[in-house]
Amino acid sequence: MAVNTILRTVKQAIWLGWKIDTNWANPLVFAIYYLVRPLASLLIVGFIFLIGSLASPSGVFDPQYFAYMFVGNCFFVYVTHVMMSMSILIHEDRVHYEVLKHIYLSPASLKWYILGRALNGVLNASTSLILTLGFGLLIFQGLLGVQIPINWLGIDFPLLALSLIIGMFCFLALGFMLCGINIMTSRVQFMLTEYVSGTLYLFGGVVFLPEILPSWGQTISNALPITYFLKSIRFAILHQTSFDAQTNIAYLVLTTVGAIILGIGVFKIAEYKARRDGLIDRKEEY
Amino acid sequence: MLTLSAYVYLYKMLNAPAEFASFVIIGGTMVAFWSNVLWNMSAQFYWEKETGSLEVYLVAPISRMAILLGMALGGIVNTTLRAAVILIAGTLIFQVPFMLQEPFTALLMFFLTIIALYALGMLFASLFMLYGREAWHTANLLQEPVYLLSGLYFPVNYLPFIIQILASLIPLTFGLDGIRRVIILGESITDTWLNVAVLVVFILVLLPFAKFALNYMENLGKKEGRLTLRWQ
Numbered sequence: 001m002a003v004n005t006i007l008r009t010v011k012q013a014i015w016l017g018w019k020i021d022t023n024w025a026n027p028l029v030f031a032i033y034y035l036v037r038p039l040a041s042l043l044i045v046g047f048i049f050l051i052g053s054l055a056s057p058s059g060v061f062d063p064q065y066f067a068y069m070f071v072g073n074c075f076f077v078y079v080t081h082v083m084m085s086m087s088i089l090i091h092e093d094r095v096h097y098e099v100l101k102h103i104y105l106s107p108a109s110l111k112w113y114i115l116g117r118a119l120n121g122v123l124n125a126s127t128s129l130i131l132t133l134g135f136g137l138l139i140f141q142g143l144l145g146v147q148i149p150i151n152w153l154g155i156d157f158p159l160l161a162l163s164l165i166i167g168m169f170c171f172l173a174l175g176f177m178l179c180g181i182n183i184m185t186s187r188v189q190f191m192l193t194e195y196v197s198g199t200l201y202l203f204g205g206v207v208f209l210p211e212i213l214p215s216w217g218q219t220i221s222n223a224l225p226i227t228y229f230l231k232s233i234r235f236a237i238l239h240q241t242s243f244d245a246q247t248n249i250a251y252l253v254l255t256t257v258g259a260i261i262l263g264i265g266v267f268k269i270a271e272y273k274a275r276r277d278g279l280i281d282r283k284e285e286y
Numbered sequence: 287m288l289t290l291s292a293y294v295y296l297y298k299m300l301n302a303p304a305e306f307a308s309f310v311i312i313g314g315t316m317v318a319f320w321s322n323v324l325w326n327m328s329a330q331f332y333w334e335k336e337t338g339s340l341e342v343y344l345v346a347p348i349s350r351m352a353i354l355l356g357m358a359l360g361g362i363v364n365t366t367l368r369a370a371v372i373l374i375a376g377t378l379i380f381q382v383p384f385m386l387q388e389p390f391t392a393l394l395m396f397f398l399t400i401i402a403l404y405a406l407g408m409l410f411a412s413l414f415m416l417y418g419r420e421a422w423h424t425a426n427l428l429q430e431p432v433y434l435l436s437g438l439y440f441p442v443n444y445l446p447f448i449i450q451i452l453a454s455l456i457p458l459t460f461g462l463d464g465i466r467r468v469i470i471l472g473e474s475i476t477d478t479w480l481n482v483a484v485l486v487v488f489i490l491v492l493l494p495f496a497k498f499a500l501n502y503m504e505n506l507g508k509k510e511g512r513l514t515l516r517w518q
Contacts, residue, residue, distance in 0.1 A: 024419040033423050040430035044439055048293055051444045052300035069296075096336065144446075190325075198288030207292055208299045 013116020085121030086175030399461025
């Protein structure tokens with residue numbers, strides 16, 4: 001496939017995804033919708049943290065650990081957005097809008113089209129992240145007086161950017177795996193996303209240190225790229241863990257390569273079987 | 287169950303008292319019902335419209351409330367099974383403490399909460415009937431914020447006063463508070479009568495209001511020709 005065709009497919013898919021996500025409302029309403037859910041999720045964990053600390057026998061509030069939770073929860077938005085946008089895409093295009101078969105009739109390739117739609121999910125997640133970080137700081141630090149020890153000038157931006165890029169490859173790969181499963185199945189798109197993102201949330205060290213998990217849970221945590229992704233992000237922003245950043249990046253790359261092999265492999269097999277078994281234009285809604 | 291477990295571990299990490307884990311388990315159990323109210327009851331007419339079958343419902347000589355009531359009963363059965371699994375698994379895995387003294391009060395509180403929630407769902411259904419893609423976003427919008435406001439994972443009395451005022455507009459807040467007080471803190475009907483009274487008021491207000499709203503929105507939809515619009 002010519003590079004030009006690939007680029008055009010990706011660009012048009014990003015644009016289409018953006019239109020589907022945004023053109024039902026004016027930009028302000030859209031921004032509110034994209035802020036409220038992740039912000040509420042952050043506030044839930046923040047209040048659990050504050051109330052739990054207050055009710056503990058020592059009654060001590062640990063700002064370093066609060067910052068750990070704050071950053072982890074904010075950046076987890078990439079997982080939820082990318083997974084959700086890629087998981088519901090097949091259902092939306094095949095059943096709801098009935099256009100999946102038309103993609104095969106066009107010069108575009110399905111995988112590049114999916115990549116474009118997923119990149120739109122990354123853009124949306126970035127919008128959510130910026131809004132959530134800003135409003136989260138405003139509420140916790142500004143209104144509730146909680147000190148969050150983040151030195152914005154001391155952020156290691158190259159490490160942050162590198163972690164984000166590798167992390168995106170990983171989440172896109174996992175998203176392709178979900179697309180593959182959704183092509184082969186029907187009506188599991190929401191459940192599937194919930195289970196996968198729930199597993200990553202529990203075992204990925206998003207809001208608590210994975211060391212508190214039972215040993216089998218720690219083993220799962222060590223095998224997940226999200227664990228290393230969040231460690232790197234936290235190291236870049238908070239500098240609070242005394243670990244070897246290079247080794248962590250190496251683990252992140254290693255687990256991401258594993259995720260890419262798994263994700264693309266599952267997608268290719270599923271797509272082949274779906275075309276063979278006539279599932280590309282299957283109807284589910286009746 | 288997975289997210290709920292993460293919150294239990296967070297409380298454990300903070301050395302919070304054991305009943306906070308019980309709060310999370312009970313809250314997580316009620317999440318199943320709220321999700322069902324939101325995605326099945328409230329959004330039901332939207333899904334039907336998108337699949338082209340809403341007009342079939344409207345042609346039939348039956349009450350819209352009856353359709354929704356049937357859907358609610360079906361949804362409650364399925365959701366109760368899911369909620370029971372969350373409750374039993376959460377209790378066994380995390381060994382959370384309960385001090386249930388009056389099981390009938392707990393059941394009364396539970397059923398009143400469910401009726402009030404599904405009445406709210408019927409009210410939302412009237413809105414969702416006319417919605418296009420915003421139905422999906424609205425349902426999303428009403429998920430985590432309601433988890434936050436109704437104190438699904440922590441007691442609401444710790445929240446700032448202004449948030450408590452907002453929370454009191456949601457029947458789930460009172461229901462969940464009552465259920466927790468009876469099951470976790472071992473309180474009786476005499477301690478929780480206010481919760482029962484508020485839930486009854488919610489039911490008495492929401493059910494007729496839902497009926498009115500359904501009729502109004504259906505007529506509006508007919509006037510504007512929006513009941514059969516798909517892919518908006």
